[in-house]
Amino acid sequence: MSRRLILVALVLAVAAGTWTVLATPSLWRSTEPATAPQSGYYQCAMHPQIVSDKPGTCPICGMRLEHVDEPVPEAPQAMGTPAAGARKIVMYRHPMRPDVTSPKPAKDEMGMDYIPVYEDELAGDTGSVPGHAPFTLTPERQQLIGVTTARVETRALEVDIHAVGRVAYDPMLYQAIVEYREALKSRMATKNSPWPEAQQGSDAIVRSAALRLRQQGLSDEQITALARERGEPTNLLLPDKAVWVYAQVYEYEAPLVATGQPVEISVPSVPGRTYTAKVTAIDPILNPATHTARVRMLVPTPDRSLRPESFVKVTIHVPLGEKLAVPREAVLDTGETQIVFVVKGGGRFEPRAVTLGRAAEGYYEVVSGVATGEEVVTSANFLIDSESRFRSALAAFKKSPRDAQHPR
Structure with missing residues (x-):
């Protein structure tokens, strides 16, 4: 019997305690205020234009707003309805497409809330760039x-032109030089001829041979130097302690290349070594198949490490x-x-x-x-660009609000 009385007393005590707690809200309610801190504001980390005076989520990305323990920025874009008389909402805009607006709150295709647009945000010019505004x-x-x-x-500024080249062995150039020198000898032989036709014919042959040399990329100074040289022109095929390198430069890069510009050359077969040279000549005629111009360089190689017909990588340094x-x-x-x-x-x-x-x-x-x-x-830049486009859309709405689009 005494055990039963003890159990009844315990049940009555628990019931009395529960009734006391429920009847006294101050015992179970938190003494801390449930409202947002008195100082600071809440802002979306991904969309800084979203600012609120209370906790919440961003209507654009759905992320939780972060508390910023600083004074509220001037004229923030609040998520909720602003205080009466403070700022007037004139419309709501699509969170991802600023040009799509609505006169009342709405949701987009993904269920995100439209963002309120206040009257003071419509101020401003459209700027000088179409679709952008300051x-x-x-x-x-x-x-x-x-x-x-x-x-x-x-x-x-300096531009580097990269091209593929080869160590040249050019029989065509050799043949053109031989023909030019033979034409010069023929003109000398007919210089004192009593027949003017012979002199005119030899002059024409010299001009034709010189034209072929220009087409091969030689300058007038180089052609004049060939006329003064004696002996076989084998040095143009394989010069003493040097090689010729031909590089193909694209049509749009060709105007930048000039004789005398510094060049760096590397060869896969000779790793770790860089050869230096200067541009010697540029072909005046483009290759009709590739639309590239051939650039010639005389590269010193005392050890003969560059073999004819080897492929090389060429970098031409062009100072602007x-x-x-x-x-x-x-x-x-x-x-x-x-x-x-x-x-x-x-x-x-x-x-x-x-x-x-x-x-x-x-x-x-x-x-x-x-x-x-x-x-x-x-x-x-992309965030700045988005804000500029948004301001332009708002300015356009202010000028012609009836042209704005509304959700269906």
Whole structure:
């Protein structure tokens, strides 16, 4: 009996304790406030334009918003409805396609919420680049997306032209030189001839032979030097302690090549060794089959390590001189236009179309579009480009809101 009384007493005690806890909310409710911290705000790490004053998820990517323990940025884009009288929502836009808008909250094809667009965000011009507009980013947002810049400067640029070549053994050139020298001898023999026709004929033969030499790539100075030399021209086939190397240069690169430019040559059969030379001549006529120009170089080889008909790798160093240049990373190529984003100060970015020249050593030569001393964005270009396109779409909506698209 006493054991039964003890069990009944325990049950009554547990019941009384449970009733006391349920009847007193202060005993089981947390004393900490459930609201967001008084300082700071919440922001999406992938989409910094998404800012909220309370926890939540990003309507674009669905990621949890991260708390930023800093003062709320000026005019943040809140996820919820802003305080009455603070900012007015004029429409909602597609999270992935800024040109698609709706007058009321909606969801896209993937179930993501449309993003509210406030009245103050419609201010601004469309800029000089079609589809892009200037905009402003706070320093915090620039740091968040990793914006870096570089100054537009004049610098010495150099282009390297890479080509495949061979160590030449050129019987055709040898034959052309022999014919030219024979034509010179014939003209000397008819110099005192009483028949003018003989002199005219020998002159024509000399001109024809000289033309063949030009077609083989020899310059006028080299042809004149051949006329002064005596003996067999075997040195053009296999010169003493040197070899001829012929390289094929593409048609669009040929205008950059000039005689006297430095050349580096490497051979797979002689690993670890680099030969140096200079451009001696460029063929004036392109190969009709490959549309390449033949470049000739006389390469010193005292040890005869380069054998005739060997394949070689040729690098021609072409100095472009002092040119206004921007880093390659700064240029965004849309397929039709090349764009850079110029930093104007105060967090403002301006899209600018540029005309580019040659690409060299990680830089682009700039023909027009920017000036010396201006700063351009070199990283986070795609995020900057997306923001610029979005601002342009908003500006276009402000000018012609009836043209905006609405979800069906």
